[in-house]
Amino acid sequence: MLGLGKKDFTLLLIVAVMTLLAPLLLNPFPESSGLAQFNAGYPDLMQRFVIFGIFAIGFNILFGLTGYLSFGHAAFLGVGSYGAMWMMKLVSLNVIPAIIMAIIVAGIFSLAVGYISLRRSGIYFSILTLAFAQMSYALAYSVLTPLTGGETGLQIKSSDTPLFSNVADGDIGRANLFGMDMRASHEVAMGDWLFTFNAGYYIAGVVMLIAFYLSIRIFRSPFGTMLRAVKSNQTRMYYTGLNARPYTLAAFVISGMYAGLAGGLLVAMDTQVGPERMFWTASGEVVLMTILGGAGTLIGPVLGSGAIKYMENILSKINKDILHEWFAFLPAGLDDFIVAIVYPFVGKGWHLTLGLIFMGVVIFLPGGLVQGGQKIGGLFRRKKASDNDSDKSTQSTPAE
Amino acid sequence: MEAIILQILNGLDKGSAYALIALGLTLIFGTLGVVNFAHGALFMIGAFCAVTLSRILTASYTVIDESQTDFLGNPLKVDMPYVHDWFGQATGDAIIDWAVPLSILFAIPVMMLIGVIMERGLIKHFYNRPHADQILVTFGLAIVLQEVIKYYYGANPIPTPAPEAFDGSFDFGAMLGFDPNMIIYPYWRIIYFVFAAIIIGGVFAFLQFTTFGMVVRAGMADRDTVKLLGINIDRRFTIMFGLAAAVAGLAGVMYTPINSPNYHMGMDFLVLSFVVVVVGGMGSLPGAVLAGFLLGILESFASMGAVLEILPGLNQIIIYLVAIIILLTRPRGLMGRKGVMED
Amino acid sequence: MAILEVKNVNKRFGGLQALGDVNLSVEENSVHAIIGPNGAGKSTLLNVLIGKLIPDTGSVMFDGQSVLGRKSYQINQMGISRVFQTPEIFGDLTVLENMMIPIFARRDGAFRMHALQNTFSEKGVVEQAMGMLEDLNMADKRDFHSASMSRGDKRRLEIGMCLAQEPRLLLLDEPTAGMARADTNNTIDLLKQIKEERNITIAIIEHDMHVVFSLAERITVLAQGTPLVEDTPDKIKGHPKVREAYLGESA
Numbered sequence A: 001m002l003g004l005g006k007k008d009f010t011l012l013l014i015v016a017v018m019t020l021l022a023p024l025l026l027n028p029f030p031e032s033s034g035l036a037q038f039n040a041g042y043p044d045l046m047q048r049f050v051i052f053g054i055f056a057i058g059f060n061i062l063f064g065l066t067g068y069l070s071f072g073h074a075a076f077l078g079v080g081s082y083g084a085m086w087m088m089k090l091v092s093l094n095v096i097p098a099i100i101m102a103i104i105v106a107g108i109f110s111l112a113v114g115y116i117s118l119r120r121s122g123i124y125f126s127i128l129t130l131a132f133a134q135m136s137y138a139l140a141y142s143v144l145t146p147l148t149g150g151e152t153g154l155q156i157k158s159s160d161t162p163l164f165s166n167v168a169d170g171d172i173g174r175a176n177l178f179g180m181d182m183r184a185s186h187e188v189a190m191g192d193w194l195f196t197f198n199a200g201y202y203i204a205g206v207v208m209l210i211a212f213y214l215s216i217r218i219f220r221s222p223f224g225t226m227l228r229a230v231k232s233n234q235t236r237m238y239y240t241g242l243n244a245r246p247y248t249l250a251a252f253v254i255s256g257m258y259a260g261l262a263g264g265l266l267v268a269m270d271t272q273v274g275p276e277r278m279f280w281t282a283s284g285e286v287v288l289m290t291i292l293g294g295a296g297t298l299i300g301p302v303l304g305s306g307a308i309k310y311m312e313n314i315l316s317k318i319n320k321d322i323l324h325e326w327f328a329f330l331p332a333g334l335d336d337f338i339v340a341i342v343y344p345f346v347g348k349g350w351h352l353t354l355g356l357i358f359m360g361v362v363i364f365l366p367g368g369l370v371q372g373g374q375k376i377g378g379l380f381r382r383k384k385a386s387d388n389d390s391d392k393s394t395q396s397t398p399a400e
Numbered sequence B: 001m002e003a004i005i006l007q008i009l010n011g012l013d014k015g016s017a018y019a020l021i022a023l024g025l026t027l028i029f030g031t032l033g034v035v036n037f038a039h040g041a042l043f044m045i046g047a048f049c050a051v052t053l054s055r056i057l058t059a060s061y062t063v064i065d066e067s068q069t070d071f072l073g074n075p076l077k078v079d080m081p082y083v084h085d086w087f088g089q090a091t092g093d094a095i096i097d098w099a100v101p102l103s104i105l106f107a108i109p110v111m112m113l114i115g116v117i118m119e120r121g122l123i124k125h126f127y128n129r130p131h132a133d134q135i136l137v138t139f140g141l142a143i144v145l146q147e148v149i150k151y152y153y154g155a156n157p158i159p160t161p162a163p164e165a166f167d168g169s170f171d172f173g174a175m176l177g178f179d180p181n182m183i184i185y186p187y188w189r190i191i192y193f194v195f196a197a198i199i200i201g202g203v204f205a206f207l208q209f210t211t212f213g214m215v216v217r218a219g220m221a222d223r224d225t226v227k228l229l230g231i232n233i234d235r236r237f238t239i240m241f242g243l244a245a246a247v248a249g250l251a252g253v254m255y256t257p258i259n260s261p262n263y264h265m266g267m268d269f270l271v272l273s274f275v276v277v278v279v280g281g282m283g284s285l286p287g288a289v290l291a292g293f294l295l296g297i298l299e300s301f302a303s304m305g306a307v308l309e310i311l312p313g314l315n316q317i318i319i320y321l322v323a324i325i326i327l328l329t330r331p332r333g334l335m336g337r338k339g340v341m342e343d
Numbered sequence C: 001m002a003i004l005e006v007k008n009v010n011k012r013f014g015g016l017q018a019l020g021d022v023n024l025s026v027e028e029n030s031v032h033a034i035i036g037p038n039g040a041g042k043s044t045l046l047n048v049l050i051g052k053l054i055p056d057t058g059s060v061m062f063d064g065q066s067v068l069g070r071k072s073y074q075i076n077q078m079g080i081s082r083v084f085q086t087p088e089i090f091g092d093l094t095v096l097e098n099m100m101i102p103i104f105a106r107r108d109g110a111f112r113m114h115a116l117q118n119t120f121s122e123k124g125v126v127e128q129a130m131g132m133l134e135d136l137n138m139a140d141k142r143d144f145h146s147a148s149m150s151r152g153d154k155r156r157l158e159i160g161m162c163l164a165q166e167p168r169l170l171l172l173d174e175p176t177a178g179m180a181r182a183d184t185n186n187t188i189d190l191l192k193q194i195k196e197e198r199n200i201t202i203a204i205i206e207h208d209m210h211v212v213f214s215l216a217e218r219i220t221v222l223a224q225g226t227p228l229v230e231d232t233p234d235k236i237k238g239h240p241k242v243r244e245a246y247l248g249e250s251a
Helices: A006-025 A034-038 A043-066 A074-090 A095-117 A122-141 A199-219 A222-232 A234-238 A244-270 A280-293 A300-315 A320-329 A334-345 A347-364 A368-384 B002-032 B039-057 B082-087 B089-097 B099-121 B131-153 B172-176 B187-209 B211-221 B223-228 B233-255 B265-280 B285-302 B305-310 B314-329 C042-049 C072-078 C095-108 C125-135 C151-164 C181-197 C209-215 C233-238 C240-250
Strands: A185-190 A193-198 B060-069 B075-081 B169-171 B184-186 C002-013 C016-027 C031-035 C057-062 C080-083 C169-173 C201-205 C218-223 C226-231
Touching: A006 A043, A006 A193, A006 A199, A034 A320, A043 A193, A043 A199, A043 A222, A043 A244, A043 A280, A043 A300, A074 A095, A074 A122, A074 A244, A074 A280, A095 A122, A095 A244, A122 A280, A122 B131, A122 B265, A122 B314, A193 A199, A199 A222, A199 A244, A222 A234, A222 A244, A222 C095, A234 A244, A234 C072, A280 A300, A280 A347, A280 A368, A280 B131, A300 A347, A300 A368, A320 A334, A334 A347, A347 B131, B002 B039, B002 B172, B002 B187, B002 B211, B002 B233, B002 B265, B002 B285, B039 B089, B039 B099, B039 B131, B039 B233, B039 B265, B075 B082, B082 B089, B089 B099, B099 B233, B131 B265, B169 B172, B169 B187, B172 B184, B184 B187, B187 B211, B187 B233, B187 B285, B211 B223, B211 B233, B265 B285, B265 B314, B285 B305, B285 B314, B305 B314, C002 C042, C002 C201, C016 C031, C016 C042, C016 C201, C016 C218, C016 C226, C031 C042, C031 C209, C042 C169, C042 C201, C072 C080, C080 C151, C095 C125, C095 C151, C125 C151, C151 C169, C151 C181, C181 C201, C181 C209, C201 C209, C209 C233, C218 C233, C226 C233, C226 C240
Parallel strands: C031 C201, C031 C218, C080 C169, C169 C201
Antiparallel strands: A185 A193, B060 B075, B169 B184, C002 C016, C002 C057, C218 C226
């Protein structure tokens, strides 16, 4: 189906259904219950799930397949965002030209950065990409202020009159898709549950599905096999008459374009951009997402970005009062003690949890959540059929 | 001329910090083959050693001073540092005033301990893992350390002044025969530079003239062969890690009066220090020091008004620009050795 | 006719003359062995042949074209395949995928962006790869993770990958180094089979005399960077100069 094997198609289908039903699935707790703050089914967060999913899927094409660890991918996301922003300010408030612009700008920029950075590999490559990204950040912050808005960034203002959009005098234009406002939401109340179906989320969701589908195709293509060959053994590659450089460059540009697409979508959703989007911690975040989910696997980056964005949004909202509420059932004194222990890890301290999880994954589970799932799945399977496939143990398991 | 001398001087203190951090990074990379993204965090922890000590020294209890009254006529409450009780008022005040230099004594054991724990508890398990894994796990550790500091000390910079004796500036211009007040340089920055030079000299002397240092240098050149000689290189490398951590920590301690420490200063310096290491040549100690000062001074020159008029924003990107050019034209860096990290 | 012609090649490393006036020609469809004691310059010569080192003087011609100054993948595309001392295979890939890569390379050249086709439904590639694996008696291992195979199997796969490119010259660098006796014999048998079944020139650099004498048709003895003698195996065995320079030590 769609040029995919049965397993891959099933995977795509599952992701598609989950994306479609996310507003329901992510709101499992009734509004009035104390657990309602764990609901993730609000448009803003769901948009971030899929957009950073795209970012991580693209990063995974580079890092997961070729093993080149870029520490500067946020630069491409940022550049894409600026490109999309200007398209919206000047040409049209329709998101499609803005997103296309984002992809093109990020593609060109990543071609230039990749062409230079890929002359080196290993740690040198990581540092070169980091240097480029930091340079872009510094420039966006200072000299390029006329283009980037400097520290405050760019927003759509009432003075912006895009060429092909009719914005009434004094009105602030809104991003749309052929007239459909990105912020348009349809709310459905069912009993104590409230579900929000947001236009922007579904548009981003469809784009994410296309991006995911393309990444499956790339993974399963001869090109994808060549990229894995680059990671595996460059010497053999060169002595098989293959030039590894254009392969890595192509992978770099593709992942840069994915980043640009994500950047364009971010602008399409919230119509603003600032230089902090390019800061190197943002590059670190996408590395984290990919690793956490499982680098080199298909579904890993989607899981990883979801997990991290969920934690960022939910964990960071928990404050001392909420904790006290939760542990109120404990005897007095003990609840204060527990709250004191838990508190550093939530709210403003959620980065601490993030860092710990990150270390834990790298130390104990280099294959990320996907490998963890496989291990757990393997435990159950082994119990069922412990002896009839012992001779297959040396066979490889294809990447999921 | 005055401007040039001034810029060189201005570049020296930042360059000293770069050089000290890069030195530690190179020691760790050269001996253990590990790319340590948590090294900036060690610099930051060093700075917070100074903050901690000055807090300990100023720990006080409240007394009611009957001789003074506030505007309502009530007796004034005065914070009474414990050190006043122990050493008397004058000595106590001097101790508090000298908190930053005193922190050196406090930071050395603390930093060495942190370094050794880090190496034995975490880094050791990553010697045979890919560089990407080393980068990632130390990056995770850096986040954790930074967040712990943020939790206990807050997100705002904490001013930690130098002893009063070092307030004010030295007039270099007058000394060299220029007009007075043309080239002035704060005393503490001179101290920082001298301190950095002493530390760097100390590390080099240690490596050059002790048996321990000789073994370590041999290990940097060829780890496997040294192991074959039956020398327990691992234990020495653990100590080396502690030493590198102490160097980074001391760089942090002494930097506090120049820049009030905050929890993310480590990361800010780390990125630049990596660039410094790469420019200097991965695994080359003199290269790291040279590149540290060079880039510090270059950065300072790029921030001159005259330069910024022609090339605005150059000060923001100069270091990265130099790094990119160096990496492309001299892949091994300024003084890199053949065979180190060539892939 | 000579397919590979090395003329007056000199290479110095500082004060060391690694190669001095090397002249060598490898006849088409022959098996030519290059032997010599340690430090004789075998590796340096090999690195010159595959373009990794550029000699100070002299020329290396393959089928009438110079190989000097070309990149390793370009030299490979001229028709020279190389087998390494430690098997260089794509360890993360399965045996079948390993075998498919040289077939793609032969079909598509140094780079082709075929990003949307499916690897396993590319016309004829799987069939060719499986055919090659059958020739190697490795068809049953097609889904094995290649890094976890024995050294002998890795070597077998590597040779097969080189053959799948249908090279005109196969360069082997100590192909049995570090191998158990059984694996060594298997490799020798495989190379004999290749020699009989395919139109291919084989140049082999080897330490193990058993391997050299069971395969080679001509042997060049290298000593101190210079070819000492070149002759048939029988003559080499009895050659006094060779005994003195090389066999004398081990005989």
